[in-house]
Amino acid sequence: MEVTLIINGNRFSVSAAPDEVLLDTLRKLGYKSVKRGCDSTSCGICNIHVDGKLVPSCAFLTVRADQKEITTLEGVQDKAKEIAAYVTAEGAEQCGFCSPGNLMTLISLFNENENPTMEEVKHYLAGNLCRCSGYEGQHRGIAKYLEVKKA
Amino acid sequence: MSVKKSIPKVDGLGLMLGKPAYTDDLAPRDALIVKVLRSPYAHAEITSIDVGLAKDIPEIKCALTHENVPDRVFTRAGQGYPEPSPYDARILDKTLRYIGDAVAIVAGITENAVDLAISKIKVEYKVLPAVINFENALDSNVLVHAQGDSSSMFPIGHDPSRNLAAQYSMQIGDMEETLKNCDVVHRSTFYTQAQAHAMTEPHAAVAYYDFQGRLTIISSTQTPFHVRRILAKNLDVPLSTIRVIKPRLGGGYGGKQAIHGEFFVALVTQVTKQPAKLVYSRKEVFRSTYTRHQMRIDIKAGAMKDGTLKAIDVDILSNTGAYGEHALTVLMVAGSKTLPLYNHVDAVAFRGDVVYTNLTPGGAFRGYGAVQGNFALESMMDELAGILEIDPVEFRRLNMIKEGETSKIFEVMGEGTEGTAMTVDSCKLDECLDLALKNLDWKNKYPRTVVDENRVRGVGFAIAMQGSGIPYIDMASAILKLNDDGFFNLLVGATDLGTGSDTILVQIAAETLGVSVDKIIVYSSDTDLTPFDTGAYASSTTYVSGHGVRIAAERMKEAIVDKANRFFGVDNATFDGKNIVAGDQTISLDEFSTSLYYSEQQEQLVSHGSYVGKKSPPPYMAGACEVEVDKRTGRIKVIEYFAAVDCGTPINPNLARIQVEGALLQGIGMTLYEEVKYTEDGHLFNDSFLRYKVPTRMEVGPMHVTFVDSYEPSGPYGAKSVGEIGIDTPPAAIANAIYNATGVRLRALPITSESLWRELNK
Ligand code: FES
Ligand code: FES
Numbered sequence: 001m002e003v004t005l006i007i008n009g010n011r012f013s014v015s016a017a018p019d020e021v022l023l024d025t026l027r028k029l030g031y032k033s034v035k036r037g038c039d040s041t042s043c044g045i046c047n048i049h050v051d052g053k054l055v056p057s058c059a060f061l062t063v064r065a066d067q068k069e070i071t072t073l074e075g076v077q078d079k080a081k082e083i084a085a086y087v088t089a090e091g092a093e094q095c096g097f098c099s100p101g102n103l104m105t106l107i108s109l110f111n112e113n114e115n116p117t118m119e120e121v122k123h124y125l126a127g128n129l130c131r132c133s134g135y136e137g138q139h140r141g142i143a144k145y146l147e148v149k150k151a
Numbered sequence: 152m153s154v155k156k157s158i159p160k161v162d163g164l165g166l167m168l169g170k171p172a173y174t175d176d177l178a179p180r181d182a183l184i185v186k187v188l189r190s191p192y193a194h195a196e197i198t199s200i201d202v203g204l205a206k207d208i209p210e211i212k213c214a215l216t217h218e219n220v221p222d223r224v225f226t227r228a229g230q231g232y233p234e235p236s237p238y239d240a241r242i243l244d245k246t247l248r249y250i251g252d253a254v255a256i257v258a259g260i261t262e263n264a265v266d267l268a269i270s271k272i273k274v275e276y277k278v279l280p281a282v283i284n285f286e287n288a289l290d291s292n293v294l295v296h297a298q299g300d301s302s303s304m305f306p307i308g309h310d311p312s313r314n315l316a317a318q319y320s321m322q323i324g325d326m327e328e329t330l331k332n333c334d335v336v337h338r339s340t341f342y343t344q345a346q347a348h349a350m351t352e353p354h355a356a357v358a359y360y361d362f363q364g365r366l367t368i369i370s371s372t373q374t375p376f377h378v379r380r381i382l383a384k385n386l387d388v389p390l391s392t393i394r395v396i397k398p399r400l401g402g403g404y405g406g407k408q409a410i411h412g413e414f415f416v417a418l419v420t421q422v423t424k425q426p427a428k429l430v431y432s433r434k435e436v437f438r439s440t441y442t443r444h445q446m447r448i449d450i451k452a453g454a455m456k457d458g459t460l461k462a463i464d465v466d467i468l469s470n471t472g473a474y475g476e477h478a479l480t481v482l483m484v485a486g487s488k489t490l491p492l493y494n495h496v497d498a499v500a501f502r503g504d505v506v507y508t509n510l511t512p513g514g515a516f517r518g519y520g521a522v523q524g525n526f527a528l529e530s531m532m533d534e535l536a537g538i539l540e541i542d543p544v545e546f547r548r549l550n551m552i553k554e555g556e557t558s559k560i561f562e563v564m565g566e567g568t569e570g571t572a573m574t575v576d577s578c579k580l581d582e583c584l585d586l587a588l589k590n591l592d593w594k595n596k597y598p599r600t601v602v603d604e605n606r607v608r609g610v611g612f613a614i615a616m617q618g619s620g621i622p623y624i625d626m627a628s629a630i631l632k633l634n635d636d637g638f639f640n641l642l643v644g645a646t647d648l649g650t651g652s653d654t655i656l657v658q659i660a661a662e663t664l665g666v667s668v669d670k671i672i673v674y675s676s677d678t679d680l681t682p683f684d685t686g687a688y689a690s691s692t693t694y695v696s697g698h699g700v701r702i703a704a705e706r707m708k709e710a711i712v713d714k715a716n717r718f719f720g721v722d723n724a725t726f727d728g729k730n731i732v733a734g735d736q737t738i739s740l741d742e743f744s745t746s747l748y749y750s751e752q753q754e755q756l757v758s759h760g761s762y763v764g765k766k767s768p769p770p771y772m773a774g775a776c777e778v779e780v781d782k783r784t785g786r787i788k789v790i791e792y793f794a795a796v797d798c799g800t801p802i803n804p805n806l807a808r809i810q811v812e813g814a815l816l817q818g819i820g821m822t823l824y825e826e827v828k829y830t831e832d833g834h835l836f837n838d839s840f841l842r843y844k845v846p847t848r849m850e851v852g853p854m855h856v857t858f859v860d861s862y863e864p865s866g867p868y869g870a871k872s873v874g875e876i877g878i879d880t881p882p883a884a885i886a887n888a889i890y891n892a893t894g895v896r897l898r899a900l901p902i903t904s905e906s907l908w909r910e911l912n913k
Pocket of ligand 1 (some may be wrong): 036037039041042045046056057058
């Protein structure tokens with residue numbers, strides 16, 4: 001099936017199988033920040049934005065994304081860098097495999113709510129697994145980011 | 152100063168921003184998709200297999216079975232040579248020994264075609280009776296390896312005719328006599344479960360022939376040099392024809408020490424001459440890689456009324472599943488990295504059987520036996536203190552190891568072989584214990600506080616030790632190269648699996664040279680370009696690879712001074728990291744190095760260092776926690792966890808802290824939530840993140856990690872290891888806290904709400 005995807009502002013015409021998911025389409029197009037951690041929509045690692053909404057790309061059919069605006073981490077590098085600096089300052093990104101999904105989720109949260117509490121942050125990120133860090137370092141980094149942003 | 156400094160990871164920002172860095176990101180665009188047909192039976196023999204229909208599909212380029220791959224028996228364990236694990240596995244075997252064992256390999260242009268092809272392979276199986284319960288495995292009339300062609304490189308007690316992958320026993324002192332004279336002898340049995348690594352990046356491997364026809368493997372491995380050796384040997388090609396590259400890894404924790412997909416992609420590329428890639432599905436990661444060894448641990452301990460511990464006797468049954476990867480060594484570490492904690496005893500004995508079953512194999516996993524052993528030992532110490540009516544803290548203080556002491560166990564028990572005698576030159580266990588308890592407010596909280604009529608909180612703790620590499624086995628090396636404009640390339644074999652070891656090694660090089668960290672460009676783990684390293688396991692990287700880097704940097708400094716002396720025509724030039732000074736003459740390293748290559752002397756400066764540990768100084772820690780139990784439901788919540796760690800000098804305190812926090816959470820997961828579960832016919836049924844409970848960020852209260860001031864004289868800049876120790880204390884600390892809260896002693900992991908509820912309602 002021919003679909004038109006608007007990825008990070010660029011239009012792509014691609015042919016996609018009916019059962020193809022965005023995760024695979026995007027990776028094939030070279031958007032390697034989009035990663036697969038599971039096959040049961042339960043890790044958050046593949047998270048992207050479609051029309052401004054946070055979705056797991058492993059469960060979003062490419063044909064359903066026709067004419068939709070898709071944002072991957074490649075499209076929000078500046079914003080991502082701003083947040084990431086606080087996490088790397090804690091050393092909390094270990095293997096880093098969960099990071100792109102975390103960042104896409106955080107950016108989505110900040111789009112909805114500029115000044116969330118840490119409780120709200122944790123709830124929003126609850127579906128994003130990290131096996132390396134124990135989460136604490138991520139939370140320290142995010143808390144500092146929010147503090148500085150508020151100031 | 153570059154060490155003892157929390158600089159960000161050199162690769163951190165790039166990874167966070169999603170730059171292509173992992174195995175699948177680096178696969179050639181035209182790589183064939185490789186998939187593996189997996190055994191649906193726990194134990195079966197292939198009586199016939201036909202891939203004709205699969206091969207008829209035009210997109211399919213290759214289908215391989217046990218009939219057309221090299222027939223060699225080896226171990227996938229990914230250890231040094233000769234391996235302490237039995238040679239009991241083939242690339243593809245006619246006999247299938249667990250659900251998920253590899254039956255056939257298919258490669259094709261599209262994933263859909265490969266899936267279709269796999270469904271068209273016709274296999275006839277002769278289903279065999281299976282051994283599922285590991286407590287019935289020894290001397291069962293069903294044999295997992297009945298073929299009799301498995302063997303071991305040296306004596307490890309391997310006896311497939313008894314379902315024994317390995318066996319070990321040792322005794323120091325006279326156990327019988329000592330126990331007879333004890334005032335109290337107590338005995339308990341503990342169970343620990345199979346745990347899944349659940350690293351977020353599934354195992355992946357890529358193969359292709361480069362433009363010179365060399366077989367290049369990109370793999371998410373912790374042991375690139377072992378991969379090259381094992382691949383070459385069993386594919387029967389010279390080592391020189393293979394290059395293994397380890398890119399960034401999405402976590403390992405031991406789960407990527409062994410060989411997984413490497414053979415499959417290599418064979419496909421050999422046959423088709425095309426690039427090939429294999430990315431495990433999450434289900435395959437759960438079913439067809441390996442888990443932590445499940446264990447039953449019997450402990451008998453004897454003590455005097457005054458609280459002197461006299462004897463510890465440990466007997467273990469370990470379940471290695473279908474193949475004996477790390478069978479012997481994980482067993483031994485359960486003793487060798489726990490029992491020296493109580494080094495004053497008169498008698499200590501340790502023995503164990505590692506049995507085969509028809510389940511997913513056991514393998515290396517952070518903690519590596521020590522976490523299983525620690526759960527049993529540290530639960531037992533609380534039990535014994537209770538019987539003696541002695542405060543559990545006092546009991547530890549009285550009996551635990553102290554700085555400057557030794558344990559006979561270091562000498563007797565190594566990993567698969569004899570050990571190495573050593574005194575413990577840095578051991579701040581006493582301070583760790585004080586600090587963890589103080590931070591928890593033990594005095595006021597022990598043993599319990601009542602929240603309301605239904606909820607009660609209890610506190611508990613455990614002490615632990617680990618090692619720093621395997622002495623006289625783990626070897627690491629580094630090469631430093633000076634470039635014009637005064638910066639260095641640091642080439643290391645060491646394998647960064649997300650731990651930050653690249654960064655730590657940069658810090659050590661910078662510290663030794665006196666330069667800033669941005670002058671060191673690190674490249675690691677590429678068998679063509681970097682020097683040898685055994686790999687990232689056994690908590691060896693900071694200690695062993697760190698020394699390799701330090702030595703290389705010291706030699707580089709000497710080489711710079713040597714060239715400077717010639718440059719200035721003096722014999723007393725000095726280098727301070729920025730400038731080279733000789734009398735009143737000064738030249739910056741930038742200028743000097745540029746001149747070195749373009750005009751003067753014109754010789755490349757390269758240095759190397761390699762190191763093999765002569766001891767394995769243990770890091771120590773104390774972990775203390777408060778848990779809340781709801782007596783109505785048995786619900787257990789870890790309110791707070793306090794860890795105090797002696798890892799010598801933390802080269803990068805932030806990275807060390809995250810290592811401990813991450814390990815603590817894996818340990819808490821193991822204690823309360825995680826268990827690889829099988830049905831009666833050997834079906835691993837929690838094979839997804841939906842069913843297998845990896846702790847999320849909502850589960851656990853805050854974890855507080857502190858490092859005590861410590862310096863290990865034998866370590867690089869005083870460092871010991873820190874990667875594994877964090878996982879060891881949660882099982883016993885939490886079990887002890889639950890006991891203190893409720894009076895219920897739970898001796899089987901995981902400790903679920905159900906198991907506690909059942910005991911509370913007995
Ligand atoms: S890959 Fe895990 S949620 Fe999409
Ligand atoms: S950093 Fe490895 S999974 Fe989060």
